[in-house]
Ligand SMILES: Nc1ncnc2c1ncn2[C@@H]1O[C@H](COP(=O)(O)OP(=O)(O)OP(=O)(O)O)[C@@H](O)[C@H]1O
């Protein structure tokens with residue numbers, strides 16, 4: 001499965017690398033566009049020393065953590081949100097006659113290596129914040145756990161968004177708002193939002209486990225919303241439950257696939 | 263090899279329900295070469311999509327090579343070859359040879375077996391001149407031959423073909439027919455062929471099934487099919503009679 005995925009993305013990369021100039025340009029452009037998000041955070045902190053109780057470096061830490069997980073998913077699985085295009089074009093039939101899960105084939109389809117620039121950017125921000133905050137190993141072990149948890153959560157959301165397109169073939173933009181919206185939401189400390197929103201985000205879509213709950217642990221902070229200490233460690237369990245749910249929904253989506261009339 | 267038992271597939275379209283296939287039962291034994299005929303919209307493509315697991319039947323059961331296609335789709339994929347005449351299963355931007363190489367990986371075909379098979383297919387389908395050409399630059403006939411080769415690289419036991427001769431010139435058509443006849447005779451590959459070209463049927467199929475409005479309207483040998491009409495009728499006349507009889511109220 002994994003080797004098939006890498007073979008497919010390698011094939012796409014090779015065909016894109018046939019145009020080296022546009023390839024390099026796209027990578028740099030991706031890096032720069034992503035830098036705008038950081039610029040916004042820096043502008044906010046030019047006028048204030050704290051955002052909802054968080055310092056600049058802490059805010060950058062939370063931004064980098066969610067950004068790293070998100071950009072990795074955006075690069076490697078985001079093509080799942082093009083499911084409805086494949087349904088309408090009839091190309092999904094082609095994926096379904098091959099002995100490889102259509103999830104793998106869709107995720108790898110038209111893979112764009114140029115998005116790696118944005119992963120790099122997020123990793124740099126996270127690296128800077130960890131260094132600036134002087135986080136020790138006793139808490140830093142949570143960082144890789146947090147990033148993997150975030151990747152699983154975002155990949156599951158993308159899977160659900162893709163599966164929903166089997167049923168709502170005509171409304172792909174609506175479901176895409178949901179994946180990109182999730183990333184926007186987790187760019188800032190959740191304490192800037194209203195309590196009800198945070199509750200929804202924590203319990204319904206477990207977005208709070210992408211960077212907020214484990215991030216509070218890494219930063220050694222209490223939750224301004226007063227959740228008990230053990231919730232900092234619930235991320236992996238929440239991600240697992242969401243992944244299972246996503247797999248189930250995906251299966252149902254494929255079983256309800258209607259193909260096209262011609 | 264193929265077994266349908268009261269299989270049906272309907273589609274909800276707005277408030278209506280379209281029964282593309284209903285109560286369809288038939289069996290195809292290993293090694294048979296069956297023509298699958300029917301007027302436009304009869305349900306031929308829908309049947310084929312159920313056979314390869316793309317569509318889940320809404321009623322009844324379907325079995326191919328002993329497997330339920332919609333539940334065991336990826337397992338079945340290694341044992342079935344599928345060609346959609348109107349749509350390529352190849353990678354649009356890749357040269358034919360690269361597509362084949364990808365297929366070798368996807369189907370986990372052993373390298374030596376793959377090489378032998380590819381050499382054989384290249385020879386019989388005359389693919390040599392355009393193996394390095396990107397698929398999108400191939401002519402329809404070239405692409406179709408490429409698609410046939412792609413469907414057969416993993417040496418499937420069953421081959422289902424949905425209009426594989428659509429839009430081909432007489433020479434290409436003859437080439438593909440010879441090729442299919444040989445696959446069936448020499449390798450014992452079971453073939454189910456959908457076509458609107460009755461020449462394909464006359465040349466290739468010992469058995470013919472006709473479907474109309476999603477139901478089986480005829481199932482028998484080619485001579486039996488011809489016997490349903492007055493003597494001296496051409497196959498076109500015979501089929502026209504069958505198709506128009508079905509659409510009468
Ligand atoms: N995805 C779909 N959604 C809605 N209706 C469909 C769908 N696929 C097929 N149908 C309907 O089912 C019926 C059978 O279609 P099908 O494609 O199986 O016909 P066919 O026998 O292959 O016809 P043709 O010879 O024109 O290819 C048609 O009435 C068609 O409109």
Ligand SMILES: [Mg+2]
Pocket residue numbers: 262306307308424
């Ligand atoms: Mg058809």
